[in-house]
Amino acid sequence: MNLKEISIFGNVLKSREIFAVVSKSELFRDITYWEWRRIESVMHERVYHKEEIVFSQGEEGLGLYVVVSGSIQFTSVIDGVHKEVGRTTAGHAFGELSIIDGRERTLTALALEDSKLVGFFKPDLMRLLEAEPKIAAKFCFRVAELACRRLREGMEKVLKK
Amino acid sequence: MRARPHREVSPLVHWLFVILTMTLFFFSLRVAAWVILPLVASFILCYLLLPMTDYLEHWGLSRLWSVLLVVTVLVIGILLLIPTLIGIIAEVQINSTIKNYMSKLGDIVGIIITNIEQRMPGVNLRGVDDLFADNGPVSRFFDHDLPKVMIHGLLEVAKLFPFFLLIPYMAFYFLLDGRVFKKQLIAGIPNRYFEQTLKLIHRVDSQIAGFLRGLFLESIIIGTLASVGLYIMGVENYILLGVLTGVLNIIPYVGPAAAAVVACLASLTNINTQSLLFVVTEMPAHYLPVCVLVWYVVVRAIDDVLVIPLVMGHSLSMHPLVIMFTLFAGGEIAGFLGLLFALPVVGVVHVFLQQLLPMCVNPRARTAPLAEVMLWESEPRT
Numbered sequence: 001m002n003l004k005e006i007s008i009f010g011n012v013l014k015s016r017e018i019f020a021v022v023s024k025s026e027l028f029r030d031i032t033y034w035e036w037r038r039i040e041s042v043m044h045e046r047v048y049h050k051e052e053i054v055f056s057q058g059e060e061g062l063g064l065y066v067v068v069s070g071s072i073q074f075t076s077v078i079d080g081v082h083k084e085v086g087r088t089t090a091g092h093a094f095g096e097l098s099i100i101d102g103r104e105r106t107l108t109a110l111a112l113e114d115s116k117l118v119g120f121f122k123p124d125l126m127r128l129l130e131a132e133p134k135i136a137a138k139f140c141f142r143v144a145e146l147a148c149r150r151l152r153e154g155m156e157k158v159l160k161k
Numbered sequence: 162m163r164a165r166p167h168r169e170v171s172p173l174v175h176w177l178f179v180i181l182t183m184t185l186f187f188f189s190l191r192v193a194a195w196v197i198l199p200l201v202a203s204f205i206l207c208y209l210l211l212p213m214t215d216y217l218e219h220w221g222l223s224r225l226w227s228v229l230l231v232v233t234v235l236v237i238g239i240l241l242l243i244p245t246l247i248g249i250i251a252e253v254q255i256n257s258t259i260k261n262y263m264s265k266l267g268d269i270v271g272i273i274i275t276n277i278e279q280r281m282p283g284v285n286l287r288g289v290d291d292l293f294a295d296n297g298p299v300s301r302f303f304d305h306d307l308p309k310v311m312i313h314g315l316l317e318v319a320k321l322f323p324f325f326l327l328i329p330y331m332a333f334y335f336l337l338d339g340r341v342f343k344k345q346l347i348a349g350i351p352n353r354y355f356e357q358t359l360k361l362i363h364r365v366d367s368q369i370a371g372f373l374r375g376l377f378l379e380s381i382i383i384g385t386l387a388s389v390g391l392y393i394m395g396v397e398n399y400i401l402l403g404v405l406t407g408v409l410n411i412i413p414y415v416g417p418a419a420a421a422v423v424a425c426l427a428s429l430t431n432i433n434t435q436s437l438l439f440v441v442t443e444m445p446a447h448y449l450p451v452c453v454l455v456w457y458v459v460v461r462a463i464d465d466v467l468v469i470p471l472v473m474g475h476s477l478s479m480h481p482l483v484i485m486f487t488l489f490a491g492g493e494i495a496g497f498l499g500l501l502f503a504l505p506v507v508g509v510v511h512v513f514l515q516q517l518l519p520m521c522v523n524p525r526a527r528t529a530p531l532a533e534v535m536l537w538e539s540e541p542r543t
Contacts, residue, residue: 044344044359048352055356062356121356123363131218 015040018118021068024091027142028066035135042124048111054095056108061098063121067091070115074107087112096143099125170518176483178518182510183487183503187494194498195324203331205505207339208373210235214336228336236329246401265429267299269447361516368512375473376505380407382468383417383460387424390456394449395436396428410464412500413484417464421457425450479511 019036022028031039048054048070055061057077065072067090074086074094085107088094094109099122129136190197210231217227270292278284292299343362350358384407391399402424409416428449438444438452487507491499 041340044347044355046352046355052352054352059356060360062360119356121359123359130215133219 018045018068021091022066022118025066025093026146027064027093027096027139029142030138031135035132035138038132038135039120039128039139042120042128044119044121046117046119048115048117050111050113052111054109054111054117055105057105059105060102061095061105062102062123063099063119063125064093064096065109065117065119066093068116068118070117071112072115072117073110073112075110076107082108096146098122100140100143100147170522175514175518178514179483179507179510180486180490182514183507184490184494186502186506186510187491187499190495190498190502194495195321198321198498199324199327199331201502201506203328203335205373206235206328206332207335208370209377210332210336211339211370212374224337228333232329232333232336239329266426269429357520361520365513365516368516369509372473372508372512373505376411376508378472379464379468380410382472383407383410383464386460386463387420387457390460391424391428391453393436394428394438394452394456395433396424396449396453397433398427402427406460408501411504413488413504415488415500417457417461421454424453424457428453479507483507 015037016033018040019033022036023031028036028039045068046065054065054072057075067088069090071087071089072094073084074088075082076085077083095105097103098105099120102122125136125139128139186197213231214224214227217230218224222230291297347355347359347362384403387406388399388403391402396402402420405423406417406420409420412419432446432449434446439446484504484507487503488500491503493499495502
């Protein structure tokens with residue numbers, strides 16, 4: 001039995017542990033621990049078993065996931081065939097575009113091993129915007145930054161061609 | 162990717178489910194009103210108070226303090242209101258006032274009958290006049306039957322009183338821990354349905370909130386309008402009548418009509434001839450019931466044309482027949498409480514099933530299991 005399970009501060013320890021991983025992700029980089037405690041109250045912890053699908057391409061998306069442990073594989077249907085397009089591991093977020101636009105998922109995400117994820121979803125972000133605008137703004141700014149970078153990369157690719 | 166079929170739920174199935182759920186609700190209301198009533202009432206109250214607690218939280222108060230503040234203000238407000246309300250009711254002296262109304266009504270009926278008999282010589286309507294005689298059936302009803310019924314009704318309500326105390330208590334915990342309950346509920350959903358369930362809960366939540374707040378706002382607007390009109394016309398007890406109009410407005414069709422009848426009766430006596438309407442138009446006092454009736458029709462029109470589209474939007478597109486049947490069923494099975502809760506509950510059930518049923522039959526709305534994904538592939542995963 002470890003300290004997390006028996007201590008009355010078990011929740012805080014668990015939250016510290018998750019925060020240590022999540023704060024590595026670029027979306028949550030400038031969120032402090034106390035701000036994290038506020039976001040955490042609207043986040044959902046999920047456990048996925050090996051080969052379980054997190055979301056599939058074409059589905060309406062609702063939000064992003066941050067990998068706490070394990071690894072996730074992304075596949076995409078190219079010319080009618082499923083092909084791997086990338087992988088991600090602990091401390092990284094994925095599906096971050098859906099939390100803003102709520103449109104269809106562009107990739108399929110699949111757990112490569114038993115993985116723990118925390119999900120952060122659009123309705124909860126909206127609520128956070130009302131209740132804690134400062135924290136929500138910090139987060140939204142990071143998402144915008146990421147989207148900008150993707151856009152620039154895409155434009156560069158087009159220009160090179 | 163193989164196209165996954167898209168199916169819709171037949172409206173018939175939807176309405177069958179709605180009617181089934183409503184019938185179950187009414188039966189449970191009849192069997193265990195003291196359990197269902199505080200639960201439903203505190204649930205509704207929670208939705209009405211939620212914007213306030215959220216606002217306070219936005220100001221920087223903690224969840225606990227904002228909820229505590231809102232519920233405390235509510236309880237103090239109710240405690241202050243109860244003596245005032247009892248005072249008004251005592252002032253009206255229900256029994257004697259109603260008898261007063263009835264004798265006036267008898268006079269008016271007498272005048273009408275005399276009129277008819279004068280104009281149509283062969284007609285004899287004396288029997289109708291006897292109904293309102295001093296010891297006739299009407300006065301007997303008001304002397305003996307009505308007090309008995311009213312005392313019985315008051316006792317019934319008084320019996321439920323301890324459970325009314327439960328309402329703020331339960332609303333407090335709903336407000337404080339509602340999100341925790343929601344999160345725990347979501348935590349139990351399998352991964353495959355997780356995101357869709359989250360979306361479902363959010364949509365249902367916001368629609369129910371909009372519907373209940375709209376209903377509440379509509380009641381307040383209509384109650385205020387009626388109250389102001391009655392004040393201008395010089396009907397006494399205009400506040401009590403306005404509150405009654407607001408509450409009865411929740412009951413579709415029947416409620417507004419009943420409120421109008423009560424206000425017309427009230428305008429037969431208990432009038433203030435110094436009011437604006439009398440001073441300006443110098444009309445005789447016995448025109449007043451007609452004015453009140455016209456005002457209620459106008460309020461009804463304002464409600465239908467302006468208030469409902471503005472406040473409720475198109476959140477609730479239910480067929481009038483469905484509402485009618487729900488009312489009949491509610492009134493038949495659970496009495497006045499059934500009538501009062503019919504529209505709020507049928508709205509909630511309708512909105513909930515509107516979101517849930519398509520999700521149950523539509524495979525597109527679900528995450529595909531791995532085996533299905535494997536089938537779509539024509540070559541092994543790299």
